[in-house]
Structure formats: C-alpha cells, structure tokens
Amino acid sequence: MSGVSIATVSRVLNNPDLVARNTTERVQRAVRELGYRPNLFAKSLLSKRSRVIGVSLPDIHGEFYAELMHAADRRARELGYHLLVSAGAHQEDAPRTDNDSTGAGFAIDLVDGLIVMLTEQSRSDLEAIARLNIPTAVIGCDRPGARVETITYDNILGAEQATEHLLEGTPPERCYFVGAHKGNLDSDDRARAFTDTLRARGHEPDTDQIAYGEFTFEWGWDWASSRMDADALAGAAVFAANDEIAVGIANAARERGLEMPRDIRLVGFDDSRICTLLRPEISSVRVPIPDLASEAIDALVRRIESPERDPKHTRLATSLVIRDSSRLKERA
C-alpha cells in the first residue's frame, strides 16, 4: 500500500467522494501500478451478490439457442452481469452436480437470478423453480402461477396472420396445419390460432387438416409424402409449426413435381436462416429473439435489484414475413 489503510482503498474504489482528492489520486496510482483487482469472491461473500445470471434452456434448435444467448449475453454485459449457462438442464440424462440440490440442473447458490425457457406443458418444472425462491424470469410460458417475470412471444398473433394470409388465396377446407406433439406450448398455441381463424371464417376444420408430429424435417417430409399418396396436395396451403417442418414439406412437394406457390402455398414459423437459403424462399412468422432475450434480462435484473416490485408479464409481437413460398400471384 501507499501509506494508507485498506478501508480507504475500499472507499476510493466504491465511494470516491468520501475521500480527499489527493488521497484518491495517490491510491488510484498505486492501484494501477500494482495491477490490483478486488477479489470478487470476498465481495460476493459480503454482498450476497455475484452479478451472475443463470440461463436454463431446453434443447431448442441451434439458431434459436445461439441468437438468444448472444442477445442475452450482450444485454447482461451492458448491465454488468454475466451469464452462466445450463443447456438442456431439464433433460433427465443431464448429469447432476453437488451444488445442484434442487434438481434444476444448476449451481443455484452461484447466481443472483435465473432465466428459464419452457416449451412443454409441465407443472413439475414450474414447481421446482418456485421452490428455489430465487428471482426468476420465465420465457415462453405466461401462466406460471408463481411470482416470476414472464416474457412470451405472441404465437396466436403470428399464427392468425399466417392462417389469414393463406385463407386469402385458398379455401379453408384446403388449409392444413402441421404441428409438433401435443403438449408443446408453441405448437399448441399455433394449432389453436389456426383452428380459431378457420372457425371465424365459418369453417370447422376436419381432424384431417391438423396433424401432430415433431419439430423435425423428417416429420414434415413424412407428412407431405403420405398426403400426396392419398389425395395430392395440389392447391393446398400449409402452415407448418416451425421452419424445419416446412422445409421437409417443401422438399417432399418439389420431389413430386409440385411448385410453390403455384401448386402448394407454405408458411413456416421462426423465420430462421433456412427460410432465405431455399428457393423459393419460405414465408415464416418472425419471432423477435433478441428482444425476447434482452427483455428477459431486463426483467430479471429489475427483479434482482428491487424484489418488492410486482412481476411484469411481457408479450412480444410476432410478424408474418411473406416470401415466395406463399405469395399470391396477383400480388407479386
């Protein structure tokens, strides 16, 4: 030290106004020369804060994950926080650590708060989270009961737009929804919006018009293939629950000589990279992933820093991006 006590050093670093001008300068010089850095563990021990946020995501597909993490990381850093990841923590086969007494797949004691993305309809996850008693922001599910922040994207809005767009050029009985398994929050919402929109047009959808499978290329392919053996999809309009399914459908259709949008009109969901890599480009519902991430960080940080406030529930709009796979000719 440069002739001063550790208390003064601490003050210089945290409350420079409490200490005399020239002392401040002397200490700062010493700090610089010695390359001194305060020990974060000691700080945390005292403050019970680590400025670390845990992020627990289900096994979502690559792009979504990457985009979400990038945006979250960026926003967290702006606010002086860091991100601790826990990819696929909900999976049963994920190894458990000592510190993970909760089964949430996490070093709970290390983080100031948690961001959890939920895609499945399951109470157990939510209960586990509530039991943690730690500031939490939930992405993707807006009725978690507990006192947590929620950030969702408007599946209904996007799916309505997509369905209405398809209905503009295709009769309701020739419209199809190809979803993932029942119980998936996103797929279910999108299916419901599809159904409701058809009903609003006075058409009760046939069970045949709504199919459940998985969020995969293969499922899309299989669905389209089996359809085409039966009654040929020519003239149909298909709303796929995500882009992978859409691509599967697109490929199967092309292989059978159907051209988009002339013979089949197609809309996906997520507006992922693949949509613009295929020809024709695929229409899709855009989910504002970066906003989702930064809203989640903002909400969580707000909650961490003032826990008394009531949790906020944010819903982000989605928007249909119309591309050649579904564009009506008279409009093109």
Add this chain to the structure above:
Amino acid sequence: MSGVSIATVSRVLNNPDLVARNTTERVQRAVRELGYRPNLFAKSLLSKRSRVIGVSLPDIHGEFYAELMHAADRRARELGYHLLVSAGAHQEDAPRTDNDSTGAGFAIDLVDGLIVMLTEQSRSDLEAIARLNIPTAVIGCDRPGARVETITYDNILGAEQATEHLLEGTPPERCYFVGAHKGNLDSDDRARAFTDTLRARGHEPDTDQIAYGEFTFEWGWDWASSRMDADALAGAAVFAANDEIAVGIANAARERGLEMPRDIRLVGFDDSRICTLLRPEISSVRVPIPDLASEAIDALVRRIESPERDPKHTRLATSLVIRDSSRLKERA
C-alpha cells in the same frame, strides 16, 4: 446446530472419515432438515477456486455455437464445473464491464480457466490471453506460443479428402475453391490444402481457381453468378470453405439450370444441418464439434487441477461425408 461445532459440520461435509460415525449421522440429519447449503462464495474465497470455466467464442454461426456449448456444458457438468459465456467478446463494440480489466471481455477473476476459440490470424488476442496468466485452452489455433492447451480440428486432412474426391471425377483445371477472407485460419488452411493437393497432381492452380470472400450465402451466390456469366461452370467441381457458401453456390447453379452432381459437383465444410435439408443433399467435411468441446474442457480442467503439467496439443480428425451433390455416377 444440533449440539456440535461448525468445524465438525465442515468435516462431515468434506472429510466424513475424520468424524465419529454417529456424529456424522446426527449432523447429516440436521443438514437435511435445515436445508443447509454451504456458501459457495465463502468456499471460493478460501480455495481461490470457483469451479467455473469461462468460454469466449467469436461470432460463429448459430449451429456451431450451439453444438459446441451444449457439448462443453455437458462435459463441464460431468466434471463438476459450470460455464460462464462470453459470446463475441473479441468484438470491438462489445460493452465492457468493471471486472474486465484485461479487455478480454470477461470477468476473469470469477473463472478458474478460460476456453477461447480463435478464428482470425491476430497476435493481439493471443497476447491478451497470455497476459491473463490463467489456465487456458485455445480452440482452432495450434501455434499460440504461450503455455496453453490447444485443440484443433484437422482442416488440412478434411480439405485434402474433399479435393481428392473432386479430383477423382474432375480434371484439376476445372476445380475451384471458394473461401472466406484471407486471414481466417480455417479458410486459409483449407485453401492451402486445396492448392497443395492440386500441385501434388502436377497442376499449379490458376489464381482464378481460388476466390476469397466471406462465410456467407450471398458470397457463394455472387461467386457462382459471376462465374456463370463468364464461362459457364458446367463440368466444374467446387469446394466451398463452408456450407453457407456452398448453399449459395448450389442455389445460383440451380437457378441457371445446372444440376448437381451432373453439371456441377459441390462439397462444403462443417457438415451442418443444412446439408441434409437441401436436395440434392450436399457433401461436406464433418467437424467433430462435440469432441472438440469435450476435449477442450478435459484439457482445461486437467490444467486447472495440475498446472505443472506440460500443455497438450490435440488435433481432431475431420472426415468427408459424400452426398449426392458430388457423388460420381458410376459409384452411386
């Protein structure tokens, strides 16, 4: 407490053999009933260990990032570590935090070690890392000078395989390499292997046969488009430095009526999801991303836990996956 001192409690938790059988049980029962969990910050303060690993990745594309993080997280968790992310920390515009005195974009003092992926030829990154004086594993660059672990994938091997595969059915003067910008470690290695393989066949590649751009769909598209205006690519074989470029080329080619593999043969790099989503499926060089991640974690943890050992330098093999975009007809 249940009639015992804190020292004994600590021993029960860490060295159960030092304490009497029935005391152990009594304490464990109390621990369970009280839901006691040792404070990690206090532990870290004493041990100077956090069991947290920092991961700093450049702005690589979605799938690569996601796959790497998933595998790294899984392996880290198995070893009792957690991952702190720092996506795009090398970027100039990334906000800086207080704790980031080093400019490495990181709360260095929080982590036991660092995994850094480098894709660009730049000494400054390396020097910054070396100055940190913290256990480090570098992914993607095998000559970092400093005492760090390195984990690379064999760009040369994969690129040689790809080039030789193309040379099997196409004369050397009709083979092209479409790379990213010079200075990118991956692209440069792949370009060199391409050149060397052609030379080994006695053909000195024309400057025209090697192009530099970016790792993007658009660059691939532009390259193919400009080529086709000039001398028509029919009969050519193209090795793209990554899959995005390859897709751009594939689309431009199809738009002009060229069919793969009949008129053009194409091989990409990374073996990403997109390769099997397009028709025809695109040949590509597979990079063992999960292995890359877990090797990096293993190496880093080894180094953290026994720093005296000499750093290991691991190189993982890549392998060409032949699909319809480049398959020779007589072999199909």
Add this chain to the structure above:
DNA sequence: ATACTCGATGAAAACGATTACATCATGCGT
C-alpha cells in the same frame, strides 16, 4: 478561547466457510 461540526481516515467486526492446532477422553502397554 471554547465548543461544536464536519471531513478524512483508521481500527475492527462481519460475511461463511476451512484448517492448523489445542484439548480432551479413551484405551493401550508396561
């Protein structure tokens, strides 16, 4: 000149664990 305030700084307690050392009882050998 005295008392009072205020600004600057140091001393020491606290955060919650680990661990070297001290203590104490027990059982053993002689």
Add this chain to the structure above:
DNA sequence: ACGCATGATGTAATCGTTTTCATCGAGTAT
C-alpha cells in the same frame, strides 16, 4: 496405576473485502 498414542471435537486464525464506529484535526460560530 501411569504415561502415551490415538481418535474425536472444539477454538481460533484465515481468506479479502465492506462498513460501522471511533478518532483526529481543522475550521467556524459564539
């Protein structure tokens, strides 16, 4: 029966901060 090794447990120092409280000196008002 005494000394001593041994095993179990408590005491207290320690890690590196922050923060409360006390101290001290100087300036100011009466």
